[in-house]
Amino acid sequence: MERVDGRGGTALDDVGTGPGDDVSERSLRGRGRWIVAAAVVVLTLAAGLAWRSARNSRESLRQTLLTRVTTADPGMVAPALGRLVVEFGEPPERLLDRLHAGASFRLDVLRRLDRAAFGSRRAFGYMTYLLSDVAARNEALRVEALALRDSVRAAFLEASGLVPPNTADDTTLNRRVRIPGGAFLMGDDTATGLAYGRGFSGRQSPARLVTLDAFSIHEHEVTNQEYRRFNPDQRCPGQPRQPAVCVTWYDAMAYGAWLGGALPTEAQWERTARGTEGRTYPWGNADPSCELSFYAECLVKDRPEGIRGLASDGRAWLSDRLGLYRPSDARSVMSRPAGATAEGVYDLSGNAWEWVSNWFGFYEAADTLDPRGPETGTWRGLRGGAYLQSAQRGSYRLGYDPTTNYGVSGFRVAWPEGSD
Numbered sequence: 001m002e003r004v005d006g007r008g009g010t011a012l013d014d015v016g017t018g019p020g021d022d023v024s025e026r027s028l029r030g031r032g033r034w035i036v037a038a039a040v041v042v043l044t045l046a047a048g049l050a051w052r053s054a055r056n057s058r059e060s061l062r063q064t065l066l067t068r069v070t071t072a073d074p075g076m077v078a079p080a081l082g083r084l085v086v087e088f089g090e091p092p093e094r095l096l097d098r099l100h101a102g103a104s105f106r107l108d109v110l111r112r113l114d115r116a117a118f119g120s121r122r123a124f125g126y127m128t129y130l131l132s133d134v135a136a137r138n139e140a141l142r143v144e145a146l147a148l149r150d151s152v153r154a155a156f157l158e159a160s161g162l163v164p165p166n167t168a169d170d171t172t173l174n175r176r177v178r179i180p181g182g183a184f185l186m187g188d189d190t191a192t193g194l195a196y197g198r199g200f201s202g203r204q205s206p207a208r209l210v211t212l213d214a215f216s217i218h219e220h221e222v223t224n225q226e227y228r229r230f231n232p233d234q235r236c237p238g239q240p241r242q243p244a245v246c247v248t249w250y251d252a253m254a255y256g257a258w259l260g261g262a263l264p265t266e267a268q269w270e271r272t273a274r275g276t277e278g279r280t281y282p283w284g285n286a287d288p289s290c291e292l293s294f295y296a297e298c299l300v301k302d303r304p305e306g307i308r309g310l311a312s313d314g315r316a317w318l319s320d321r322l323g324l325y326r327p328s329d330a331r332s333v334m335s336r337p338a339g340a341t342a343e344g345v346y347d348l349s350g351n352a353w354e355w356v357s358n359w360f361g362f363y364e365a366a367d368t369l370d371p372r373g374p375e376t377g378t379w380r381g382l383r384g385g386a387y388l389q390s391a392q393r394g395s396y397r398l399g400y401d402p403t404t405n406y407g408v409s410g411f412r413v414a415w416p417e418g419s420d
């Protein structure tokens with residue numbers, strides 16, 4: 001309502017602010033907050049859907065690239081491998097496991113690979129293994145494969161700065177024993193296979209004469225002192241002269257390639273352990289004892305209380321299945337000199353399992369000339385037994401996941417004649 005003020009003008013009456021107006025204002029504020037909250041929810045859902053869509057799209061791309069890796073077209077395989085490593089962080093050594101068999105195909109793929117993407121220790125070791133395998137399986141590709149292998153090694157050494165020791169210096173830590181070429185008896189028709197944890201001890205038959213070229217092999221298992229020159233961040237602690245354990249197959253192969261060698265084949269390892277006379281154990285045919293080898297029964301004697309709570313009944317190998325091993329239980333290399341071979345190679349039975357280069361598979365009776373085993377597979381071979389198992393014969397073989405790095409798996413290195 002208007003009223004006349006004292007100066008003749010007009011003015012509006014004061015407007016009251018009653019309870020109804022407060023309710024209206026609060027209602028508006030509440031509705032605003034609801035609208036903001038709803039908008040936040042909608043935006044969050046939209047962002048989540050977009051993220052999920054992007055994730056699904058990314059996973060779809062990853063699966064497409066993985067499918068390409070398994071094709072038989074090197075022109076598709078090599079770029080797919082590179083993208084999987086660079087964009088998705090896939091372990092390069094595991095991707096190379098997926099390659100089709102065939103020496104020519106593999107050489108073509110490796111020729112095209114992006115060296116920068118495959119510059120890790122493990123990738124370097126696996127690439128040199130594949131190229132050596134190509135050279136051994138296909139004489140026509142031998143020169144090119146070995147030249148590419150040398151190029152890969154040179155590039156890795158330059159990029160990593162891991163300069164290997166010269167032969168003279170290295171042999172002061174681990175002598176290289178020459179094993180003459182010729183025929184020997186490989187396999188055992190009387191032995192049987194059995195399931196073992198996540199691995200399998202395959203048939204050791206058929207026993208047959210196998211012929212090898214001459215080679216050299218480490219006098220004993222690679223020690224912590226040796227291995228830490230290559231990988232200072234080794235997973236398991238240990239004394240300098242204990243065998244380097246907690247090492248995957250890929251780690252072991254990379255170390256061998258760094259020294260210009262490789263893991264021995266199953267045939268090379270068994271020839272070293274059994275000699276040309278087909279002895280049962282590295283030292284001969286006498287039954288095992290703690291003076292000849294270090295194995296479960298010896299460990300139990302050293303620790304009467306048992307192994308981490310297990311009964312000391314001579315079956316201490318069961319503790320390996322339960323993950324109760326202690327890498328420090330392994331003995332220093334060459335601590336059982338009476339168990340050495342006639343050629344002077346130590347620790348081939350007990351102390352630590354030893355990786356070999358082969359894929360694990362049944363023997364082929366006709367594969368008798370420098371056999372290298374299957375071209376593809378799931379498990380890699382292990383030989384020799386360890387401190388948590390009974391002493392193993394020279395023919396005993398085990399297949400295991402190559403990514404495992406248990407405290408019982410070690411290795412030694414071998415070299416073809418003239419390369420060490």
